[in-house]
Amino acid sequence: MEKRNIFVVYFFILMATCLDNLNSATAFTLQGNIQQAFNTDSSTASWVLSGYALTLGSFIMVSGKISDIIGPHNLYLGGLSVIWICALICACIPHSSIITLIVFRAIQGVGASALVPSTLALAANYFSGPYAKYLPGAVVGFILALTGIFGVALVLGGAFSETAIGYKSYFYFVFAYGLVMNIILLFLIIPIEETEEHKKMKLKNVDFIGSALTIIGILLMILGLTEGGDDWKRPRAYVPLVVGFFTFVSSFIFEMFYLKRFQEKNQHRDKSEDWRLQIDLIFPPEIIHIPNFLPILIACGMYFATFTMITAIGVLYYSSIDGDSPIIVALKVAAISAGVIFGATTYRQSYYGKIGVRNMFIISAAVSLGTCIWFSRTNFHSHKSYWKFGFVSLFLYGYALNVFFNIYIGVVVSNTPLHLQGVVNGVYQTCSQVCLSVGNALVPSIVGNVVPATSEEMKQHLHNKFQNIFYVLMGFHVVILIMMVLFVRAPKKSEESETAEATAEEKPVDVEMGCDGTCSEKEEEGSCTNISLHGDISTSS
Incomplete structure (x- = not known):
């Protein structure tokens, strides 16, 4: 590791990573201004957000794989450059056609897909070996950068929409902020130390066929989910969804049942004899062996879906029924982010x-379910409804959400080998983005076209529709709770002890006492610190 201060470097990495969710969340409160500026309908204007989410979710898994090959520091800088360049173009686009704005927002999403998997891969590499004791703090910082910014973004979107040039002022802000962060990190960012496994990976050996099928499949699925928000009966909603699903499945079959089996069958042959022997799989078989990989993956995706749904419910309810301005709406919904920030700082x-x-x-999971039930009691007839049913419930929801993500990221990052950090985090983020699109599609498909209510009858009609979404939201959280109870398993302590003893016999390690009283081990290149489900700290190569 170079002598540059990794804490300062990681701080600026997190400052730049904020742009990921900043670009997503501001669209919620900027959409009205964009709709007015381009003189278009709400469905078309919503594609300014959907286009960004579409490519972000489609490319994030492949971006994770590429980060493992070319180095997360290189991919991070490249992705950040794409974000601020596209922001400048979006700010300069005339109001003659919204399609151009949507296209460059989609390109911006491709750049954003590089940030999250690269950030987690950099954290895992920076805070390993003698720095392993700082990994939990690095995870907390990541949580704050990614989720804590959400409430700030909602407020910023509302504030920028009130300026003389409206939404354009936001894109100028992203351009300036992104450019400054890019210049700083260009000089500060520390290249990761390559392990032997890293050195074996080559960009030319990427499974381009599987990558193309994966991107196209996810792209079509998110497209179908986005279109389904308006009307599930239209072919442009269900056709992309079905075709995308089978395209994605075909990429998995191509790798797991064709390439993998071919490589196993011909593992003794010289790799130069056949291109199929040289291919690095997008779905490495090792990821299945990560403890609780599948149940946490599903729960993670469902949390993203419910987070999107509860945010959309809050924004729509407070704006269309309560009649609040964009800034007031943003401040009300920001209670979720306040809970996330409080949870992260006290964890x-x-x-x-x-x-x-x-x-x-x-x-x-239990607290999340309880707070959703509490929030569902929101009623415009009730005096000070927000303070009775909104503020505290949303705050506690954000806190519970932070608890899950703190544990999930800590467990997954610390149990994943360094050379697989990018692809594993890419898998998790891809699942999250697809489920986010599910949540984003469910709200408008149940509520329909929302317009500000001008009478008691209209308010009651909208209120009843929102109650239907709450039932779906609660159903999601019941499933999460059942999964946590039935499918997440902790390893037996006796097995852990045997493993620890075997590890101690095979490889001596130097133990360093951290400032918090915990022990961390100075490890060989390529190893990482594991946090087991019992809270014990162990090492794996």
Whole structure:
């Protein structure tokens, strides 16, 4: 590791990573201004957000794989450059056609797909070995950068929409902010130390066929989900969804049942004899062996869906029924982000040992379900409804959400080998983006076209529709709770002890006492620190 201060470098990385969700969340409160500026309907204007989310979700898995090959530091700088360049173009686009704006927002999403997997890969590499004791803090910082910015983004979107040049002022802001961060990191960012596994990976060996099928499949699925928000009966909604699903499945079959089996069958042959032997799989078989990989993956996706739904419900309810301005709406919904920030700043790794990670997963799911039920009691007839049913419930929801993401990211990052950090985080983020699109599509498909209510009858009609969404939202959280109880498993302590003893016999390690009293181990190149579901810290190569 170079002598540059990794804490300063990581701080600026997190500052730039904020642009990921900033570009998503501001669209919620900028959409009205964009619709007015381009003199278009709400469905078309919504594509300014959907286009960004479409490419972000489609490319993030492949971006993760590429980051493992060319280095997360290189991919990060490239993705950040795309974001601020596209922001400048979006700010300069005339109001003659909104299609141009949507296209460059989609390109901006491709750049954004590089940030999250690269950030987590950099954190895992920077805070390994003698710096491993700082990994939990790095995870907390990442949570704050990614989710804490959401409430700020909603307020910024509302504030920028009130300026003389409207939404354009936001894109000028992103251009300036992104450019400054890019210049700083160009000189500060620390290249990762390559392990032997890293050195074996080559860009020319990427499975381009599988990558293309994956991108096209996810692209079509998110497109179908986006279109389905207006009307599921239209062919342009269900055709892309079905075709996309089978395209994505075909990419998995191509790799797992063709390439993988071919490589296993011919593993003794010289790789130069056949291109199929040289291919690096997008879905490495090793990821299945990560503890609780599948249940946490599904729960993670469902949390993203519910987070999107509860945010959309809040924005639509407070604006269309309560008649609040964009800034007031943003401040009300920002209670979620306040809960996330509070949870992140008060979270301690000692929770692992005192309560147990599995138990905390269950508590998080139970609190999330309870707060959704509480928030569903919101009623415009009730005096001070927001303070009775909105503020505290949204705050606690954000807190519970933070608990889940703190544990999930900490467990997954620390249990994933360094050379697979990018692709594993890409898989999680892809699932999250697809489920986010599911949540984004469910709200308008149930509520329909929302216009500001001008009478008591209209308000009651809209209120009844929102109640239907709450039932779906609660159903999602019931499923999450059941999964946490039934499918997340903690390893037996006896097995952990045997593994620890075997590891100690095979490889001696130097133990360093951290400032918080925990022990971390100075490891060989390519190893990483594992946080087990009992809260114990161990190492794996």
